[in-house]
Amino acid sequence: MAISMKKIGLMTSGGDAPGMNAAIRAVVRTCAYHGISAVGIEMGYQGLIDNQMNEMGARDVKNIIHRGGTVLRTARCKAFYAAEGRAKAYENFKSNGLDALIVIGGDGTFTGAMLFSEEFNVPVVGLPGTIDNDIFGTDTTIGYDTALNTVVDAIDKIRDTATSHNRLFFVEVMGRDSGFLALNGGIGAGAQDILIPEEHLDLNRLFASLDRGYQAGKSSSIIVVSEGEEGGVFEIVKRVREHYPDYDMRVTVLGHLQRGGAPSCSDRVLASRLGVAAVEGLMAGQSGVMAGLRGGQVVFTPLSDAVKKNHEIDAELIRISDILAV
């Protein structure tokens, strides 16, 4: 079912992820290619409520494919979760002559998109943009691959100095609810052990791993930890220190540097493909769905599934992590 699309609004929302600019570029240029007006909405849903939006042409998105962050800026917007906020947003949506909305973000972004789409019968397509990779319906999210490279690049540097005896390096990475970054980044970095939320925080497992490493003659070890509460890794270090009073322990907290940086080629291509798919999906009548890439093919998943279903950690990777830390 081909739908007449004359004007499409797009926004980025939630936490930044590398590749968001590549997605914006792809949406804008695909609109230009098909003769559709693209309208960039600033600061996520807040900009829709505040009527901060501008038409964007093909030249407006030049030289952004390689930039971290998002030229449309992003925000978390509480007001949009109230009916009043969404009503104001819809008012602006109509007065600007928009036919549809493309939102780039994560869970929270998609929840807002569903509400908006259902309440006002507005065609909406979501693109998964988050470094956490915790979205169902796509093999990877935009930004995840870049963040993994940032993590291993940081740990490679720590590894250079990890030659003294009895030294433990703790590296806290993002992922409060999801261990993708820690698990894959930890395997990629050759970590001795990886502590992820899915596995809870079993320090006895860590102690066993460290004991094995010590017996195997490892002079020092790197432990990757998913962020928990603030100062979380320091609490863990405190407890490990009680168990190994002679070890020298050092901490790195990567923090927000994981959200930035030039996107990897893989993230740029992913963002480009999904940006094209979002526009052409709307033209073909898609709505209330997220565009993702599974097994190399674009697939559309209902936003309700993207939000509710879990993107599960592959248990095989936990096994592999154990084997390779032998």
Added chain:
Amino acid sequence: MAISMKKIGLMTSGGDAPGMNAAIRAVVRTCAYHGISAVGIEMGYQGLIDNQMNEMGARDVKNIIHRGGTVLRTARCKAFYAAEGRAKAYENFKSNGLDALIVIGGDGTFTGAMLFSEEFNVPVVGLPGTIDNDIFGTDTTIGYDTALNTVVDAIDKIRDTATSHNRLFFVEVMGRDSGFLALNGGIGAGAQDILIPEEHLDLNRLFASLDRGYQAGKSSSIIVVSEGEEGGVFEIVKRVREHYPDYDMRVTVLGHLQRGGAPSCSDRVLASRLGVAAVEGLMAGQSGVMAGLRGGQVVFTPLSDAVKKNHEIDAELIRISDILAV
């Protein structure tokens, strides 16, 4: 069918690819984990013929997961394509007590592996290690993702200076027979046009694209070219110059820097998974196959298919490249 494996030889062969060391580490540590001896063979098949090999323990592969190149070194070996060479190789295979062979490389490597496996009834598993991504049976090959990042990183730098009027930047990337690097790298870098072997060298298409770019107000453009014969890009520049005498044209030839560099996290995880799979595949009775990753799952493909079948460029990506250069 579980097979008793006591000693497994491994080698890297053909052109270097980032992640080969991560694969070596994974094979050696998985052997250690399962109580199997791992024997590293130097310089590919040449080392098997010359009997240059050493046992490798878990500690021998520490601190290599992040290194480009291959600690076992690599070579192309003509002698192995003669029956005499393979006979000598098999002699050393037996005298060293090897039960099986894991070879990391590309097409040529696998062809040799098939011959060896069939002639002497030797269990062999191949791992796809090449930056060209031209192997059937795996979504990506070890090294390809890293090489893509190297390509876009280089072009990002060229883009910084690409602001003068009427200037064309040509970037020659690897891929004599296969346009994966050029096509995906070109999309990731936001190239104006991409010349790949699969599309032949249609300069009229390039001229049309440059004319469109000029009319759209582009001040300068980047063109990605798959390497052809030596000096290939310069020949193209010569012909483009005849057509656009007023354009200023600059050339970058990336060359072998695309084969090196620290592997991306994705390549390390891929190499780690396939390294584990190769050893456990041999233990489970696999032979004459390549371990690859498709849709996130390890799959074994007959080496004959990996070599003969084409890993085709996704035509959709060519269309996307055109849309995004609008």
Added chain:
Amino acid sequence: MAISMKKIGLMTSGGDAPGMNAAIRAVVRTCAYHGISAVGIEMGYQGLIDNQMNEMGARDVKNIIHRGGTVLRTARCKAFYAAEGRAKAYENFKSNGLDALIVIGGDGTFTGAMLFSEEFNVPVVGLPGTIDNDIFGTDTTIGYDTALNTVVDAIDKIRDTATSHNRLFFVEVMGRDSGFLALNGGIGAGAQDILIPEEHLDLNRLFASLDRGYQAGKSSSIIVVSEGEEGGVFEIVKRVREHYPDYDMRVTVLGHLQRGGAPSCSDRVLASRLGVAAVEGLMAGQSGVMAGLRGGQVVFTPLSDAVKKNHEIDAELIRISDILAV
């Protein structure tokens, strides 16, 4: 002698260099700090002739310190070397109420600045912005340090694959008239030999070096070559091939990627210091000079010296290069 400065124009001119944006930012913010209006002139002298210029406030230069290229764009401008062009430029200079000019660039830029300053008695300060480091009056030029890192980063990747026997890797770097990049980059990259314009092109010296390397058991070697005429490195390879028919030779031409990339910290600090010095120098009555950094201190050098005197290669470095290639 304090001079009343109300409005200062600034431009970048000539070839791009990383750190130009950091210099622009420093000039604009130092103006803001001292209550002076800063006016950004587009595309170098061409923008002065075409009257393309805009006031820039402190917020207009946010988030550019880390970007390659120049937000003011740059160009080489033939028209400015004619008296007519400079007369038009001065007309715009006056009509826009400018009191002085800060120009960021190299030799050609400074020559133009001298003419303009003398003809119209206009206060001018130059900042050395070029990757070639061929300016007298400063230990290093803005962009040079970054380009060096780009060169060694590229060669590091080539080195990863440089393990086969009898293979020579040629890397062509920028520097048509000056061997700074090749010599320092070659030492930093551990090259076997370095061919620079100052030493002419003595292939016998190269052959002697390669013979020494071969006798010392080197399996492969990297040779860094300053660019000459187009295709220059290929001509050298041709002649080396006649001498060593059995060697496998590979070529990388870095080209314009050396002009881009995020500036190094050192280049940012240099650009920041010189940007502050340029504005405060004008306020203190400096004119017809270039601000440079020598031995950690800001020094002002007459533009005529900066242009005419040579920044000589340190012969000691050539000796060191020979020792370390032992």
Added chain:
Amino acid sequence: MAISMKKIGLMTSGGDAPGMNAAIRAVVRTCAYHGISAVGIEMGYQGLIDNQMNEMGARDVKNIIHRGGTVLRTARCKAFYAAEGRAKAYENFKSNGLDALIVIGGDGTFTGAMLFSEEFNVPVVGLPGTIDNDIFGTDTTIGYDTALNTVVDAIDKIRDTATSHNRLFFVEVMGRDSGFLALNGGIGAGAQDILIPEEHLDLNRLFASLDRGYQAGKSSSIIVVSEGEEGGVFEIVKRVREHYPDYDMRVTVLGHLQRGGAPSCSDRVLASRLGVAAVEGLMAGQSGVMAGLRGGQVVFTPLSDAVKKNHEIDAELIRISDILAV
């Protein structure tokens, strides 16, 4: 006064610094060039006490110029500060036929070297290897330039995401006693404010700076903090939070990743020059001195001065930091 040198021992000691391997390579190859035996001592002074040392030839240091860490490993050694430890060390020094010692490290390393040189009348030359740049007698220390690039590279990534309102990003960098890394890295990264030990911890100054930034319309700011006691930055955040309860504050602790990474070209050239100078200095009769680079020239400074005199922060840089945060 030329001294006959037949065998020179070298070691790295104290904290790791990028470029130590380049220095090792330069020492070993300069020895080879001059027909002197080079002996690599493992783990700093500990290896001298434990007699862990091996001869190193020119080929033993191939492919290390670009690697972080140190192939000789490093340690802090308490035993060497006791007379008994040094006596044991001297015993090994003699029994191995060493004529002199080259030590690469910082303050502590040089203090040990002085004691050893004086007690046993042993020729010793020190090379400044530390990321802290807190050594008198050289413009920069080996590793400092690389660490600066690591710091700005990390902050660049954080900057990508620094677009929300009222958000403060705190980045803790190394430098317990010395603010070089924080001050230069902060200027290079365009930080809003920089807290260094030399300036004590004046939070009122920080509050004034943040208030100015807020009034200037800055949406978010980056604050660079020199490490203090463990958890130091978190204590500062706590106090800032009391003052700005509505600000969202995020913390990155760079930690040991600042000690690793491939050395910058500048650090490699510095290490190469000083490595050559150390060997040739010993040959010329130098002893009890450190080789440094000042104003582009190699200079030898008595170890006692290198250790006791302060390498002072340039106050001008603090002023520049203030101007540019306008």
